[in-house]
Amino acid sequence: MELQDLKIAGISIAPGVEKQIDAQIAKLPSRTPIDIPIIVSRSKKPGPTLLITGGMHGDEINGIEIVRRVITNNYHRPLIGTVICIPILNVYGFIHFSRQTVGGKDMNRSFPGTRNGSLASQLAYRLTQDILPLIDYGIDFHTGGARINNYPQVRANLDEPKNMELVQAFSPKFMIHSPFREKSFRKEAAKKGTPILVYEGGESLRLRKHAIDVGINGLLRVMKHLKMRDEAPVSKGESYFIKKSSWLRAKSAGIYHSFFRTGEYVEKGTVVGLITGPYGEFEHKMKAHISGYAIAINNNPVVNRGDALIHIGIPD
Structure with missing residues (x-):
């Protein structure tokens, strides 16, 4: 052809x-x-x-x-x-x-x-x-x-x-x-x-x-x-299908301190971070509401109530 x-x-x-x-x-x-x-x-x-x-x-x-x-x-x-x-x-x-x-x-x-x-x-x-x-x-x-x-x-x-x-x-x-x-x-x-x-x-x-x-x-x-190349790096590690996910959201405004990194597994009820008052007036623990993998994390430490903090993906 x-x-x-x-x-x-x-x-x-x-x-x-x-x-x-x-x-x-x-x-x-x-x-x-x-x-x-x-x-x-x-x-x-x-x-x-x-x-x-x-x-x-x-x-x-x-x-x-x-x-x-x-x-x-x-x-x-x-x-x-x-x-x-x-x-x-x-x-x-x-x-x-x-x-x-x-x-x-x-x-x-x-x-x-x-x-x-x-x-x-x-x-x-x-x-x-x-x-x-x-x-x-x-x-x-x-x-x-x-x-x-x-x-x-x-x-x-x-x-x-x-x-x-x-x-x-x-x-x-x-x-x-x-x-x-x-x-x-x-x-x-x-x-x-x-x-x-x-x-x-x-x-x-x-x-x-x-x-x-x-x-x-x-x-x-x-x-x-697609047969467009002869060689490619071999994939390392497991792959997970994620069909459901949910954002953990801030319960109060303040400064967020994350305890987890992206890619890590999070158990429901685990403390994933703290929200603190800028004047030392409070510390609120943030606990995972579901179990799954942290597929995304908010790196902005200054948060308002309702802001997305950690995106948890549930493996299928």
Whole structure:
């Protein structure tokens, strides 16, 4: 079967070619153009097309670093098929240290987008129209927001066989069943039958080596599963399916002192931390309300009543 050229943003990429496409999305008020670099690497042999993205939220640096290292180490060059890498989807958020785009809009709540809507909507529209029809699979790399530190985990609708197949190939410690969120990229892709895995690891505006390494190694295992690579690191340790989870929330305002790290097992009734008054007037013990694994922890010590403190996942 003769392979056809791939076209993105009006630029053709022939089989066996690697090319960077600088897709112009908008201009700053200074008239400085804002481009999104898209790195496309194609094999001469037919195979699937895999999309690898980071920076959907501009302050989630671990995901950006994962895609950067994939490109730097030439992991994106497939034996078969095509790999499309977009390290930073939300350039505006990246340069402003922000989760959102201009106007406070969340790009991952703006799909399928519109041609003339908000900037977030326009970005979502371009991804939906120009990239989504070309791909067979995708992995979208994210990081915990608002000082939430996520233990490396993969989220997907585990009721879908294609998703389950990819999640098991990725082989993280935690495989989390996650229903679709309205207007998200993952849900829009699912409408077209395209499985997208969401990887979460670490916290915003902070590089964490463990989260980056786990993300890269999992991606390489997925590529090997798709026959796009010959080799991939062997997964170490057990994996747990998480279908139910619950946040332990602060019972009072104050300063929170956590006694647990992400990834650790928590028994119901265990004291997981203290909330103290800033003037020494009280200390409140926070006890786990269920047993399970700490899949995320709030690293912001200043809390209000009702704030999320520790996310406990119940293994299935």
